[in-house]
Amino acid sequence: MIEGVxxxxxxxxxxxxxxxxxxxxxxxxxxxxxEDLSRRAPVKGLxxxxxxxxxxxxxxxxxxxxxxxxxxxxxxxxxALNIGKTIYKNNTAKRKKVNVVRREPSQAExxxxxxxxxxxxxxxxxxxxxxxxxxxxARGESASFNANCSARGLAKVAAMMAGHGSFQGKEYxxxxxxxxxxxxxxxxxxxxxxxxxxxxxxxxxxxxxxxKKNAIDRSLNKGRGGFYGWMGLGGSIFQxxxxxxxxxxxxxxxxxxxxxxNERGKVYQEEALHCVKSIRQRERGGQxxxxxxxxxxxxx
Amino acid sequence: xxxLFRSExxxxxxxxAQLCIYYQGQxxxxxxxxxxxxxxxxxxxxxxxxxxxKSLETLAIASLVDRGLLNYNDQIADHWPEFAGNxxxxxxxxxxxxxxxxxxxLKYTSIQKTCSKRISNKIVWAV
Numbered sequence: 369m370i371e372g373v374x375x376x377x378x379x380x381x382x383x384x385x386x387x388x389x390x391x392x393x394x395x396x397x398x399x400x401x402x403e404d405l406s407r408r409a410p411v412k413g414l415x416x417x418x419x420x421x422x423x424x425x426x427x428x429x430x431x432x433x434x435x436x437x438x439x440x441x442x443x444x445x446x447x448a449l450n451i452g453k454t455i456y457k458n459n460t461a462k463r464k465k466v467n468v469v470r471r472e473p474s475q476a477e478x479x480x481x482x483x484x485x486x487x488x489x490x491x492x493x494x495x496x497x498x499x500x501x502x503x504x505x506a507r508g509e510s511a512s513f514n515a516n517c518s519a520r521g522l523a524k525v526a527a528m529m530a531g532h533g534s535f536q537g538k539e540y541x542x543x544x545x546x547x548x549x550x551x552x553x554x555x556x557x558x559x560x561x562x563x564x565x566x567x568x569x570x571x572x573x574x575x576x577x578x579x580k581k582n583a584i585d586r587s588l589n590k591g592r593g594g595f596y597g598w599m600g601l602g603g604s605i606f607q608x609x610x611x612x613x614x615x616x617x618x619x620x621x622x623x624x625x626x627x628x629x630n631e632r633g634k635v636y637q638e639e640a641l642h643c644v645k646s647i648r649q650r651e652r653g654g655q656x657x658x659x660x661x662x663x664x665x666x667x668x
Numbered sequence: 669x670x671x672l673f674r675s676e677x678x679x680x681x682x683x684x685a686q687l688c689i690y691y692q693g694q695x696x697x698x699x700x701x702x703x704x705x706x707x708x709x710x711x712x713x714x715x716x717x718x719x720x721x722k723s724l725e726t727l728a729i730a731s732l733v734d735r736g737l738l739n740y741n742d743q744i745a746d747h748w749p750e751f752a753g754n755x756x757x758x759x760x761x762x763x764x765x766x767x768x769x770x771x772x773x774l775k776y777t778s779i780q781k782t783c784s785k786r787i788s789n790k791i792v793w794a795v
Contacts, residue, residue, distance in 0.1 A: 388769065391772075392765070396764075399747060512719060513718050515716070516715060518714055520688045529727075535693060548730070569762075601718040602718060606717065612691075616690075618685070619686040620686075621683050632682075
């Protein structure tokens with residue numbers, strides 16, 4: 369499909385940053401196959417998910433992180449759709465945010481709807497979710513939109529990235545490759561709406577520095593300043609903060625189409641930053657506003 | 669954090685959720701919950717994370733860079749000659765990873781011919 373792209377790519381494509389929702393993953397998949405998998409002996413089911421696991425050592429992952437065709441028997445959790453429900457249903461303090469996200473669906477159905485064009489939220493939403501709940505889709509090789517992961521697996525990788533490619537004393541990515549991945553964060557509007565700072569390696573640096581002071585930019589960036597990475601439609605977050613050495617993952621099964629900037633999970637990022645800053649302040653002799661035990665919780 | 673997680677599970681329209689945080693390489697938060705007491709949902713359940721997978725793509729490319737097989741300034745066509753067709757020859761790896769390769773919409777691809785319009789629309793809509 370990518371090879372068949374017609375010469376309709378804008379001549380000034382480098383000046384524009386428009387979200388490659390699907391295509392980036394497909395091209396990366398070919399790159400991995402071309403530069404790595406083709407050098408191996410043929411193995412049935414060898415794919416992108418296998419490559420990620422293999423490259424970062426299955427032993428390191430410990431638990432399953434990426435569902436791939438190698439795990440045909442693995443069970444994944446169906447997602448559910450909550451577009452009809454109010455996101456902040458009992459939280460009056462958050463009402464203002466509801467107004468912000470509520471504008472989005474109407475825009476999405478308008479003539480400037482971009483990828484939403486031609487679809488009705490009311491008519492197609494259940495069908496769309498069921499489409500992604502099919503096992504055959506979960507086994508696909510579209511890393512840009514159907515990696516099946518747990519928060520534990522993602523957070524462990526995020527911790528490794530927050531630690532400059534090393535995790536608990538072992539190096540998984542060299543410092544030079546890590547630096548290259550995080551280098552040259554360039555500020556540019558994504559699709560003309562929201563300010564992003566993507567590095568040459570494809571990570572977004574979330575920051576209000578250089579961002580517009582409007583509601584959309586605040587929704588995306590404020591409260592997760594200093595985090596690198598990206599997030600998924602419906603609510604998931606897979607990011608890391610290199611300054612404070614935080615690896616973070618939030619994985620919900622309930623998709624909120626109106627939570628376009630993943631603010632449900634952002635509250636935990638804000639809290640983590642608050643706690644870490646308080647710990648560091650206390651270590652420097654200041655008064656801590658947050659007890660360390662608050663974040664030192666493990667378990668259900 | 670646990671109190672916050674519990675509160676968010678109550679006040680927002682969540683069904684199941686996992687939250688995991690490392691600080692300085694140590695696991696400090698490992699929470700999960702199911703509002704409907706779904707016993708099949710655990711901390712290790714696999715869930716479609718949609719575009720969060722894009723950061724896994726960056727790791728895959730970074731590992732190729734690490735091994736000297738690829739550079740961000742390389743043209744994609746250097747590694748995939750067929751990609752160069754129809755004016756895409758100068759697109760670099762960095763262009764692609766920054767979402768600046770012009771491959772923004774499936775209207776530029778032949779997916780509409782490959783898949784039914786309805787299926788392809790579903791994919792685009794959901795990402």
